[in-house]
Amino acid sequence: MIYLDNAATTMFKPQQVIDAVVSAMSSMGNASRGAHGSALQASRTVYDTRCKLAKLFGCKSPDHVIFTCNSTEALNIAITGAIPHGSHVISTDLEHNSVLRPLYRLEEEQNVKLSFVPADQQGRIDYDDFEKLITPETSAIVCTHASNLLGTMVDLVRVGQIAKKHGLLLIVDASQTAGAAPIDMEAMNIDILCFTGHKGLMGPQGTGGLCVRDGLTIRPFKVGGSGIQSYNKHQPVEFPSCLEAGTLNGHGIAGLSAALDYLNEVTVDAIAAKEHALMERFYKGVSAIEGVKVYGDFSQPRTAIVTLNIRDYDSAMVSDALSEDYGIATRAGAHCAPRLHQALGTTAQGAVRFSISWFNTEEEIDQAIRAIEELAQED
Amino acid sequence: MKTKEPTLIITFANTPDAIAMEMFCKQNDLPGRLSPIPGALKAGCGLAWKAPADMEAAFIEKMNANNVRFAETHIIEL
Missing domain, CATH: 3.90.1150.10 (Aspartate Aminotransferase, domain 1)
Structure with missing residues (x-):
């Protein structure tokens, strides 16, 4: 084929990714759930992978790398948890439904107003349109780094400058570019970067996450077991636990870690x-x-x-x-x-x-x- | 159970901080290991760094100097 x-x-993954998943499935405990050897090894693997992702994407704090099962979950967490009710959001015609549907839901349920930078018949956008669409109520720009349909890349340095100039949150869908194109959250002024592990990063399906700029607060999308603060009735506020309720996909993350090593080797x-x-x-x-x-x-x-x-x-x-x-x-x-x-x-x-x-x-x-x-x- | 002796226990707010501490100690040849937090103590994270009691000041100095995040230090009989 x-x-x-x-x-x-x-579909084709580096062999070391497959080996890492297989190895983890016979040796890995549950990260953040215990202090015995296999649980600690899981915690080490997860933390090490956070560090590698933080370095790859220019995220200052490894504990602000949050694991999810894919980009869609990451985007739901970011869009639902960081955009104020009743505010205005700018997005683009290039977006995937993983961006569009969470936005449409905010529009229907939380009185969020939406505007879209239009694409022409060649799939191009005019960057001046971002500024033209800004209103006093605008709180965020949510946009892809590259169209999943055409491959058209968005100049995030330019969009980031606009977001910074107007004090807007910039949430980026990097599903098509993580591992396939350089990304630097600092240089691009990205507040929340959402990525998947199974495309350009060449890791297993069921891995992904978001990288969050220090100082941002995101309302948890789900709450539950965290392995810490067990007697607290609420989800812990500390990163990454605030956004990671439930057992992580440790086996997948072990594979993603190996994939990041491979990426680091080949660049x-x-x-x-x-x-x-x-x-x-x-x-x-x-x-x-x-x-x-x-x-x-x-x-x-x-x-x-x-x-x-x-x-x-x-x-x-x-x-x-x-x-x-x-x-x-x-x-x-x-x-x-x-x-x-x-x-x-x-x-x-x-x-x-x-x-x-x-x-x-x-x-x-x-x-x-x-x-x-x-x-x-x-x- | 073995004989109890004074032990340094360093606590953390969350698991990444505890694992980062372990990495820091390995890189800097600092003694100790991760262990469950003793029941007498309370912290966000169930993991603690267990080390010789006489090194409390040295640990605090090195952790602060290198921006290693921790919650508290305790000397307890373990």
Whole structure:
């Protein structure tokens, strides 16, 4: 199989990630739950992973790295817990439903007003629109670092400057960029960075989290066991316990830790360079094929995604043909990105997304180009 | 049970602080180990750093000098 659905999850993981999970499953106790050897080892693994993530993302305090089961949970915690009731929030048309649905819920249940920076038909946004949309009630900007549909990257340095200038909270969805592009919370003025472990970080599914700027208070999304302050009727206020009720995914975190070691060895810059080169190769190959429409502006910074349609073919049928006839895994349909599909005019047809990883090869890319060539010749 | 002797117990607000203390002590060749907090003491975290009683002042000085977070220090018979 040629796996080109890495924006959904990176299916191929470094062997050391698999080994670390297997090892943890036969040796790990419960972190923060006891002082015996296996519980302490779990606490050490979890803390060590917090330290690695803090370093990777430029988060000042390792104890402000909170583990969740994915980006969606992290975004729910951030959006629900940090945005004041009745305030105004600015987001963008590039967002995934993991951002949109928590925002829509705040709109319906907590009188939060929403504005969206529009995307054009190439999936581009105008950064001046952020400032144009600010009102006296604006409390936050919530935006993705890169579109999961097109790969279009948002200039977070620029958005961070706007947020800082106007005293707004900046919550970032880094689902598509964590591990695939450099992120620096300080340089980008990010208050809350939400990430998943199973995509660019190449860790196990069921891992993810949020990094929180020192001094921010977030209302807990869930409360329960913390391993500390057992007689306190309320969730402890200390980080990370305030946002981590219940047993962590220690086995997954052990795998994520090994993945971070792997990333550190090969470097995020090297990964981004290789993925970008493969993406350019694929883009040049398919954009020259008659009947193929590629979406997005390839002159702008982007992640390694190429999204296309062939004539008016149903994207689901194209993706199915790629899978059944060529053994190529892609993602068709709406990609949980309704506003951007509306901007592109692809709500009816959907689109076929090819998303590339560090483990793909030029040969695989060339095979995928030939498959599109053949499909485009069919009636 | 073994004979009781004065022991330094350092407490913490949460588990990350306790684990950070362990890392700090390893890096700086400071004696001791993580243990359950004795029942006579109260702290946020159930983990404590257990070390020789005569090193209380040295620990406090090093922890403060290196911004190592801790809750309290106690000398108790263990």
